[in-house]
Amino acid sequence: MADKEFFGHIIDNEEVESLNGERFDVFNPWTREVWAEAAEGSAEDARRAVVSARKAFDDGPWPKMGRTERANWIHKLADKMEEKVDELAGYDAKNMSKPFEQAKHDVARSVWNFRFFADHQRDHCGEVYPMDSGHHCYSEFGPAGVVAAISPWNFPLMMASWKIAPAIAWGNTCIIKPSEDTPASVTHLGRLAAEVGFPPGVLNVLNGHGAPAGSSLTADWDVDRVTFTGSSQTGKMVMKSAADHLAPVSLELGGKGANVVFADADLDNAVYWAVESIFRNAGQICLAGSRLFVEDKIYDEFMKRFVAKAEELKIGDPLVAGTRFSALSSRKHFEKVAGYVHQIEELGGKIWTGGVADDGSWLVKPTIADGLALDAAPYCEEIFGPVCIVNKFSTEAEAVHMANDTRYGLNAMIFTENLSRAHRVASALKAGTVWVNCFFIRDLRTPFGGVGDSGVGREGGNFSREFFTEPKAVVMQI
Numbered sequence: 001m002a003d004k005e006f007f008g009h010i011i012d013n014e015e016v017e018s019l020n021g022e023r024f025d026v027f028n029p030w031t032r033e034v035w036a037e038a039a040e041g042s043a044e045d046a047r048r049a050v051v052s053a054r055k056a057f058d059d060g061p062w063p064k065m066g067r068t069e070r071a072n073w074i075h076k077l078a079d080k081m082e083e084k085v086d087e088l089a090g091y092d093a094k095n096m097s098k099p100f101e102q103a104k105h106d107v108a109r110s111v112w113n114f115r116f117f118a119d120h121q122r123d124h125c126g127e128v129y130p131m132d133s134g135h136h137c138y139s140e141f142g143p144a145g146v147v148a149a150i151s152p153w154n155f156p157l158m159m160a161s162w163k164i165a166p167a168i169a170w171g172n173t174c175i176i177k178p179s180e181d182t183p184a185s186v187t188h189l190g191r192l193a194a195e196v197g198f199p200p201g202v203l204n205v206l207n208g209h210g211a212p213a214g215s216s217l218t219a220d221w222d223v224d225r226v227t228f229t230g231s232s233q234t235g236k237m238v239m240k241s242a243a244d245h246l247a248p249v250s251l252e253l254g255g256k257g258a259n260v261v262f263a264d265a266d267l268d269n270a271v272y273w274a275v276e277s278i279f280r281n282a283g284q285i286c287l288a289g290s291r292l293f294v295e296d297k298i299y300d301e302f303m304k305r306f307v308a309k310a311e312e313l314k315i316g317d318p319l320v321a322g323t324r325f326s327a328l329s330s331r332k333h334f335e336k337v338a339g340y341v342h343q344i345e346e347l348g349g350k351i352w353t354g355g356v357a358d359d360g361s362w363l364v365k366p367t368i369a370d371g372l373a374l375d376a377a378p379y380c381e382e383i384f385g386p387v388c389i390v391n392k393f394s395t396e397a398e399a400v401h402m403a404n405d406t407r408y409g410l411n412a413m414i415f416t417e418n419l420s421r422a423h424r425v426a427s428a429l430k431a432g433t434v435w436v437n438c439f440f441i442r443d444l445r446t447p448f449g450g451v452g453d454s455g456v457g458r459e460g461g462n463f464s465r466e467f468f469t470e471p472k473a474v475v476m477q478i
């Protein structure tokens with residue numbers, strides 16, 4: 001095998017080893033080979049990254065810079081990302097077995113995240129209120145300080161960009177810790193920021209595991225905001241750790257999305273999105289439509305078409321053109337998902353298609369099952385893989401009740417051609433985002449986040465502004 005690539009920490013615009021020289025292996029889940037190594041961040045490395053970000057915030061030009069100038073810097077980074085789209089997408093494809101075309105789409109969305117927040121901070125500076133008392137009152141949104149951002153492996157670059165972009169756009173400095181499973185694209189992003197000439201310390205990348213790298217960041221008293229995307233279980237630990245130094249947290253956590261298909265839906269559209277919402281990215285999407293509810297009148301027809309479309313997905317090497325579905329992101333994750341699939345039949349469920357590949361690969365095929373009790377683990381718990389559990393309903397009230405009967409509340413989908421029902425059900429669903437006759441479409445001005453175990457707080461547009469700044473009121477006697 002050719003020499004392995006290395007992904008260090010990016011601190012003060014330099015790519016460095018850990019202070020103790022430790023590294024960890026980075027796998028290609030399709031070949032199951034180690035293709036790279038990354039620096040294993042220790043508590044001392046985390047501190048080093050925080051000190052750099054603190055200094056860049058306290059003494060550097062970034063927070064004091066004019067808003068247009070800062071926007072221009074961020075657009076420069078976005079331009080560079082566009083230039084390097086194949087490299088960035090290639091890293092995500094190789095690092096987590098994401099089909100290359102999907103990875104390119106993720107890079108485009110990451111670029112848009114940077115461009116959107118660059119402009120948003122320039123154009124949404126605050127409000128002014130001339131008061132009846134003759135006073136003049138205005139709000140100011142100054143940067144909060146040092147932001148610790150922690151991201152998961154399922155959209156390595158895109159999830160990180162969703163945090164870094166608003167953090168730095170609003171004048172903060174940032175340390176991003178990517179998942180230990182996918183250090184490549186985010187480290188490369190840090191290299192690109194240095195290459196375009198960002199001031200040192202504005203964007204630091206800390207590689208390593210949740211503990212000690214991530215946990216040292218969240219516990220650091222020099223960190224002013226913690227933005228985290230990952231599992232609900234880790235989110236609770238992050239919140240406890242940040243509470244110690246009263247750093248506000250934004251938590252984007254797990255999901256068990258409900259996808260509700262009414263008999264009056266456009267069936268071709270509903271089937272298309274049912275497949276996309278649970279099998280894109282091999283189901284490793286917090287927003288996945290993992291619980292599908294289909295009205296009884298169309299159940300048999302829907303299942304026939306759904307199974308047929310799922311079986312058409314081209315499975316293979318993520319780097320080969322045309323691949324739509326590939327291996328799970330790591331051995332550990334494969335074992336978790338396979339464990340749930342094995343439970344389905346043990347618990348009396350029926351698998352219509354899919355199952356665990358038995359060739360030693362980390363592949364779970366697109367799996368569709370029904371017949372599980374409403375308290376069965378594969379139905380209730382987040383599997384985070386290509387496993388769709390289907391149920392029938394006969395009334396709108398029943399569908400809403402089943403969809404809402406979960407501790408999660410990140411998102412839901414409704415498929416219907418009845419306009420009144422679409423509005424009525426969207427309003428009744430317990431979810432941060434509801435898609436009607438579509439999936440995965442975002443307007444970055446609107447709130448994004450979850451209810452219950454799916455998260456705390458919202459990000460997007462002014463919601464990100466509120467989190468990443470210290471809003472201030474100035475009242476002036478005229």
Ligand code: NAD
Nearest residue numbers: 151152153178179210214215230231234252253254255286
């Ligand atoms: P995870 O919680 O295991 O890890 C997420 C990140 O947290 C990683 O970078 C990890 O190293 C770090 N981490 C782990 N322990 C930590 C600790 N004690 N302190 C600080 N950081 C720590 O999650 P994952 O397996 O990487 O990602 C999958 C989960 O993410 C799923 O539950 C999925 O639903 C969720 N997710 C949510 C959203 C959303 O927007 N709500 C988006 C993507 C993924």
